[in-house]
Amino acid sequence: MPHAARTLTLLGSTGSIGTQALDVVDAHPGRFVVEALSAGGSDVDALAAQAARYGVRAVAVADAGRADALREALRGAMGPGAAEVEVLAGPQAAAEVAGRGSDVVLNGITGSVGLRPTLAALAAGSTLALANKESLVVGGALVKAAAAPGQIVPVDSEHSAIAQALRGGAREEVRRIVLTASGGPFRGRTRDEIRTVTADQALAHPTWAMGPVVTVNSASLMNKGLELIEAHLLFDVPTDDITVVVHPQSVVHSMVEFRDGSTIAQASPPDMRLPIALGLSWPERLDVVSPPCDWTQAASWTFEPLDEHTFPAVGLARAAAAASATHPAVYNAANEQGVAAFLDGRIGFLDIVGTVERVLGEHEGAAAADVTLQDVEETEAWARARADELLARR
Numbered sequence: 001m002p003h004a005a006r007t008l009t010l011l012g013s014t015g016s017i018g019t020q021a022l023d024v025v026d027a028h029p030g031r032f033v034v035e036a037l038s039a040g041g042s043d044v045d046a047l048a049a050q051a052a053r054y055g056v057r058a059v060a061v062a063d064a065g066r067a068d069a070l071r072e073a074l075r076g077a078m079g080p081g082a083a084e085v086e087v088l089a090g091p092q093a094a095a096e097v098a099g100r101g102s103d104v105v106l107n108g109i110t111g112s113v114g115l116r117p118t119l120a121a122l123a124a125g126s127t128l129a130l131a132n133k134e135s136l137v138v139g140g141a142l143v144k145a146a147a148a149p150g151q152i153v154p155v156d157s158e159h160s161a162i163a164q165a166l167r168g169g170a171r172e173e174v175r176r177i178v179l180t181a182s183g184g185p186f187r188g189r190t191r192d193e194i195r196t197v198t199a200d201q202a203l204a205h206p207t208w209a210m211g212p213v214v215t216v217n218s219a220s221l222m223n224k225g226l227e228l229i230e231a232h233l234l235f236d237v238p239t240d241d242i243t244v245v246v247h248p249q250s251v252v253h254s255m256v257e258f259r260d261g262s263t264i265a266q267a268s269p270p271d272m273r274l275p276i277a278l279g280l281s282w283p284e285r286l287d288v289v290s291p292p293c294d295w296t297q298a299a300s301w302t303f304e305p306l307d308e309h310t311f312p313a314v315g316l317a318r319a320a321a322a323a324s325a326t327h328p329a330v331y332n333a334a335n336e337q338g339v340a341a342f343l344d345g346r347i348g349f350l351d352i353v354g355t356v357e358r359v360l361g362e363h364e365g366a367a368a369a370d371v372t373l374q375d376v377e378e379t380e381a382w383a384r385a386r387a388d389e390l391l392a393r394r
């Protein structure tokens with residue numbers, strides 16, 4: 001029986017997740033209708049070309065100053081048809097477009113600026129295919145409270161793996177989540193050896209091609225810290241029952257250990273099109289978009305403990321999750337400032353996590369377990385300002 005096409009809104013459509021989502025759409029003609037796109041505004045020509053190709057009804061850019069350039073690019077790409085495309089612009093444009101709803105809203109924005117779009121998609125009743133882990137980490141209980149059961153479908157590869165391993169099983173049977181980490185480009189090095197690494201070295205991920213922020217986060221293991229909190233929130237598993245293990249091949253994307261000692265792992269070559277496709281079609285699987293493991297070839301999968309001394313970011317995430325409802329927002333905000341400063345060449349690599357640790361240490365934390373959007377945004381503003389002060393002294 002033919003499937004009804006699902007309508008999609010793609011946030012961050014020009015980025016790594018966004019363009020791979022469009023690859024998935026292309027590979028499945030008739031399965032998806034792209035209704036709306038959103039991006040920051042750094043490449044309006046690419047955004048306009050996407051809008052023309054998929055015949056969308058709305059396009060949003062965060063940078064209001066790029067709205068006219070986007071309209072012009074749309075005219076160039078579509079001719080008179082451009083008049084039919086609504087252009088939304090400004091810091092709230094992504095949330096506005098997400099709030100109009102689609103069957104599925106994919107949040108592929110980078111950073112906690114994705115929080116309002118996440119909340120808007122949930123309020124609209126759309127299924128939220130979530131790549132933007134930062135919005136869940138900083139929003140915490142606020143995002144969980146806004147989501148109906150099953151409304152958030154993880155796209156992050158580890159969390160997609162866990163969701164697949166948990167499918168059909170009872171939560172009481174889960175004893176442990178095993179979150180795999182590639183270890184990044186500096187795996188096996190000492191703290192002294194990574195003190196002077198460059199941005200280019202940090203951006204050379206051994207197994208994944210991704211946007212710059214998540215790539216640097218992988219190198220510092222801040223990505224795994226964010227993912228630990230993400231897993232805790234998505235699957236209601238205490239952080240003490242989440243183990244991070246380094247698996248340099250990035251083929252086993254994570255595992256669930258059950259009470260009887262059985263462990264279920266999800267394996268596939270590192271290619272985000274698989275978890276993206278599953279995020280868009282959940283709970284159904286689509287035909288293969290990315291090649292599976294080739295079992296005719298010899299292969300080795302290795303696992304090793306994380307060097308917590310060289311990479312303290314995961315331990316800091318555990319402490320942040322335990323400290324208060326607003327500590328995770330501080331963890332992320334200070335990191336975002338640190339990554340920007342590192343990529344600008346203003347600080348050293350170790351200063352990123354060092355600054356996160358200092359700002360966390362100065363944060364008192366919310367007294368209540370549940371926080372409001374205003375609490376989160378005020379906490380983030382404080383953490384960013386404090387991180388910037390500390391980073392300026394490095």
Ligand SMILES: NC(=O)C1=CN([C@@H]2O[C@H](COP(=O)(O)OP(=O)(O)OC[C@H]3O[C@@H](n4cnc5c(N)ncnc54)[C@H](OP(=O)(O)O)[C@@H]3O)[C@@H](O)[C@H]2O)C=CC1
Pocket residue numbers: 011012013014015016017018038039040041042043061062094107108109110111113131132133134155156157208209210211212213214272
């Ligand atoms: N890439 C990957 O393989 C994976 C990514 N993720 C997560 O997915 C998210 C996206 O990552 P990735 O695709 O790599 O990042 P990219 O940097 O490649 O892309 C980010 C996208 O978000 C857009 N954007 C930035 N700011 C805004 C805004 N305010 N409103 C709307 N759009 C905005 C960018 O547009 P512009 O360039 O114009 O600013 C761009 O389209 C992150 O949270 C990341 O951690 C998770 C797992 C894997």
Ligand SMILES: CC(=O)[C@@H](O)[C@H](O)COP(=O)(O)O
Pocket residue numbers: 156157158180181182183184208214217218219223224272
């Ligand atoms: C592909 C994906 O999900 C990334 O978040 C990935 O996890 C990065 O790799 P590591 O953080 O394990 O190095």
Ligand SMILES: [Mn+2]
Pocket residue numbers: 156157158227
């Ligand atoms: Mn991941």
